Amino acid sequence: MHVLGWRRTELITRDHEPLAEAAVARFEALSARRLAGEPIAQLTGKREFFGLEFDVTSDVLIPRPETELLVELALKAIADAPGARVLDLGTGTGAIAISIAHTRPDARVWAVDRSPAALDVARRNASALLGPQRAGGPLAFIESDWTANIDPSLLFEAIVSNPPYIASDDPHLEQGDLRFEPRGALTDDADGLSAIRAIIETAPFLLANSGALWLEHGYDQAESVRALLQARGFTDVRSMCDLAGIERCSGGRFTA
Template identity: 55%
Template sequence: MLYTPYMPTYQELARDSGLERPDIHALFHHLGGYNRAFLITHGDEMAEPAFAEHFTRLAARRRAGEPVAYLLGEKEFYSLTFNVGPGVLIPRPDTELLVDLALERLPQGGALVDLGTGSGIIAITIAHERPDAVVTALDISDAALDIARGNAARLAPQVRVLQSDWYAALGDGQFAVIVSNPPYIEQDDPHLEKGDLRFEPRSALTDEADGLAHIRTIIDGARTRLLPGGWLLFEHGFDQGLASRDLLDAAGFGAVQTWQDIAGMDRVSGGLAPA
């Protein structure tokens, strides 16, 4: 008699995975296109062998702490789906505030540059929302640039993606808006060893200093690369609003302000180009 291996049902796969319900739903949709109602209507059916194998493998990686976005290879941001991977930060809703502020201040046909673009979410979203804009995205990481270029080709092909150590590749170019979500976590912050941050690229999270080193570089370089009336806007930690405003004031920026995210935490600071 031939041995027929036991195949679990979809409900058993979910139950025995050790995952939270949202993670189960995300993996079921990713692997089979199954919606949230699938486990109710088809949960007692025998799982397809290939589905069971792939789900079990991804569930093990998730139990080990790997972010769901890396398992799926994608993450939604501003109602767009971006490809992501271990070479870039996972998009977070807080960063949508930076996009909103930039869109409000970007003139018709204006030029914008995104410093340290990562997966390209900021630059590409702005270009998608404003096809008239001239958008440039910069990053120093080869891994990030590969992902950003792929996202741009799919969502906003007009975005220029360049390798650059902050402003180095821009020459004398000037911009109506400069935006950035730089590495701003202090080097000894315990959060770097917790949750999703354990798997994200450390160089995209921390400046290996006080969390303000890259912000200082961005502010200093923006003084000569902003057009008159242009805006610098950058994301930072919830406790870095005051320090960011002090740096902007010292560099001669006007209308210096900090904006709060949906949780009421300081999240973005910026100001007008120095006179």
């Protein structure tokens, strides 16, 4: 479908047509790269997330289905807040921020990343999926190491993040798709919790009263993340499971 530019139905209805040699060569070249382990999302440059199709490059983490839970939790947190402000830390492709903005056109969303290359990808996705006018308005992009460059006068009804949470010694970093994704988006080069600690420590300064913080984390980190949230003074702390039944996101609310 990608090589030919065909829809899925055309693979059936046009199966009698001979293929151009250039198309065959391109297909075989992409197949060889896939056999070497390169992710399909990077081969096609696309990945579907929350019903939207995002551009993907080697500069960003590939959006994954389990992260859709984070979007759902953010939308639930701002369900009763017209014009809510939402902060997405470590936006990458912009998948989380754009999905929230697409679903809640009244919300104002800030997307943060320390990587200029990642922000370029996110801006392109925002322009394609939300339109140029919206990409320059209620959806704003900030280059920042987590909350360092965020205007302290901004207060958010919800803060969400899918930070690097894989421990530096995790063997999965050298396996499968992860080998081709930016290491800084996968691991903190420590115990997998340093970015989460930093976000939990500073988030209360940027949350509106009773604002919510939700974090994606590893399959075995829920208990540790809940403990960090509770120690920082968050209430209603809990973890939510993804479709595989794994505690994938933890969060709570902060009341000054």
